Amino acid sequence: MAVTNIRIPGWMRLEGILTPQRRKEPWPWLKPGVFFGSLVPLVGLAVRASQGELGANPIAQAENELGLTALVFLVASLACTPAKRLLGWTWPMRLRRQLGLSAFFYALLHFLTYLVLDQFFDWEAMLADIAERPFITVGFAALVIMVPIAITSTNGWIRRLGFVRWQRLHQLVYLAGILAAIHFFWRVKIDVNQPLTYAAIVGVLLAVRAAFWARKRYGPKPAPRAQAVRR
Amino acid sequence: MKDLPKEPLSSEITPKAVYVNRREFMKNGALALGTAAATGSALLWLGGQGPPPDVPEVAAASADNPLIVAGRSYDVPDEAQTPNRDVITYNNYYEFGIDKDDPARNAHTLVTRPWTIQVEGLVARPQTIDVDTLLNWFPLEERVYRMRCVEAWSMVIPWLGFPLASLVKRLEPMGSAKFIEFTTLLNPEQMPGQRSPILKWPYVEGLRLDEALNPLAFIATGLYGSVLLNQSGAPLRLVTPWKYGFKGVKSIVKIRFTDEQPKNTWAIAAPREYGFYANVNPEVNHPRWSQANERRIGEFQRRKTLPFNGYADEVAGLYAGMDLRANF
Known part of the structure; x- marks a missing residue:
């Protein structure tokens, strides 16, 4: 793939802040703001180290710290769709991709710290x-699952795979969320309040999806005339 | 004839869109900065990044109370001692919080004088002893011991105190006594961690009586030449260097002699993971992590964990014929 095919998104070039926006998108400050905020834990860690x-x-x-930050991002990325469906907010959907990529970024750093610094x-x-060690097994599995999701996060990959297949692949993130929550829960020695809180949030976010899915599948069918017309 | 240019160069002209939208750019820039700040601080808070406890203050507090020591009886000659600031800021003392630096932050609420130790059970004379009386019974000696935590990190600590055997003999247990049980203070007002039931309070630990009489078993009242700080288990605590650190019960208020094996706190909390003996054993892994190696605090590379934490010569005989996998 030629390098010229890679298009840098407008928000990365700080359109609307340094230069005029080419394509009008509301709140041009949102994505760059969250992006730079997402680097703060890493910078903070580096400075303190x-x-x-x-x-x-x-x-x-x-x-x-890296692991917990990865989990926070993973939960945040899982919250975007329910926020739209339950609250009608659309702005989290515009952040979903970068939140997911941040989760992967911090999870990778978490793993590399374990591999390079901890185990050398x-x-x-x-x-x-x-x-x-089951807690390491599930944590590693969560990271492995996130690899293809991160790679195929671009618009190009949506086109290449087709939306339906792309979406099915990316639904694996639900499993990653569950495994990451279990990883945290099994790691802790005795005080499971914090891991349980994260597990509960992941559970609720997945339950919301399950409820919408069940309503679509088993709920009242759309008016039959729509189908009649098509036939 | 050349006139002075009437128009500025084209490169000098501010693009019209920028000129028109200058105010909007500034607004968006400010909003981006605000969003970044909000996102960043939320992440720092959720990710657990806080400042470390104020070390100079605690270090000064310990330097204020020097102890006079008779001599040094045990040493770990080829291994560096863990720096004092690490020893007093990296603690598992759940009575003051579950994070390693919580005890250094929170243990100042513990009141260690007046302090009494209740002696009961199978002893000639049940009694309540003032801690300062007890401390005068024995000359203080310094002992440099390895300390291996069940969480696979370790330290080398110069303790001050006296042999547990001396105390046991002085308390005169009956011939029927087979075990010794220690209990930590129960006081949720002074110990904020006891307000939540993460463990069964008060903390209880115990030893077989022959383990307690082994010369290695030690009651510490200080470290690094000074009186114990609260986060290290003031005013007195148990040190059994061949066992995992959780056996080292802190801030002891009760000693009981018994003929039944005491139910120790961690074995109650998670019987599959923590036993009564808790001897350091690289062959028997914790169900959730390896015990084969350990991180010595202050060192980069992990080091191999030694059977009985390197004290096999002194204590292996205590467990002759025992299945150490079953009695972990």
Whole structure:
């Protein structure tokens, strides 16, 4: 694929802030604002690490913060569709892709911290962890699931796959959300309040989808004349 | 003839759209900044990024209370001691919160004087002892021990205190006593973590009596040359270096001698994961993580965990013939 095919979205070029918008989109500040805000946890971590302010066990601290931030983004990306359907808000839908990509970005950093800093490329120990420790198994599975979703997040891939197939692939994110919540829950030693809160939010967000799906499938059918006309 | 240009160069002209929309650009820029700030601070809050506890203050507090020590009886000669600031800011003491730096932040509410230790159960004389009386019974010695947490991190700590065996002998347990049980203070007003039932309060730990009489078992009243800070278990705590750290019950108010194996807090909370013996054992993994290696606080690479945390010569005999997988 030629490099020229990659089109930088208007919000990345700060259209509406530095230059006029070519394509009118409401709230041109929304996407760049959320994008730069999304970098704050990483910058904060880097600054504190450079000043030795991550506490006595900085690797574990970085691992925990990166993982939790990834989960926050994952939950936020799962909340966009229910926000539109329940509240009628459309602006979260415009953020969905970048929230999902941020989730993947932080999940990847979380994994790399574990691989490089925590285990120091001890592949044997890492494979044993993935095979034998359920909480690591599910966390790794969540990351693996997010890889194809992140790769196919562009408009080009929607066209290439066709919307229906693309959507089916991206519905795997529900599984990633569940696995990530379990990963957090199983990791904690005793105080499960925080993991349970995240698990509950993921549960509610998926239940909303299930309810809409069930209503579409089993609810009152659309008026029959619409079909009659087509025949 | 050349006139001065009447028009500015085309490159100098502000594009009309920009000129017209200058106000809107500024508004959008401000809104983008505001959104970034709101998103960023929400993420910092949710992701758990907070400032570390004020270390100079706690370090100064510990330097104010130097102790006089008779001598050093145990050492870990080839391994660096963990810096004091790490020892006093990285603690598992759920009575003051579950995060590692919570005890350093919150333990200032603990009142350690007056303090009494109740001695009961199978002893010649049940009694209540003032802590300062008890501290005068024994000369203080320094012991540098490894400390291995069940969470697979470890430290090397120079403790001050006296052998548990000396205390046990002085308390005169009856011949029928087989176990010793320790209980931490129960006081939700001073210990905010006890206001939520994450563990069964008060914290209880125990040892077999022959374990308690082993020369390694130690009651610590200080570390790094100073009186114990509250987050380290002031005014006195148990140290059993061949066992996982959770056996080291802190801020002890009760000692009971018994003929039944005590029910220790973590074994009650999760019996599949934490046993009564809790001997450091790289062969027996925690159900959810490996115990084969550990991160020494302050070191980058993990190190191999040693059987009985490197104290096999001193304590392995206590468990001769026992199945250490079943009695984890």
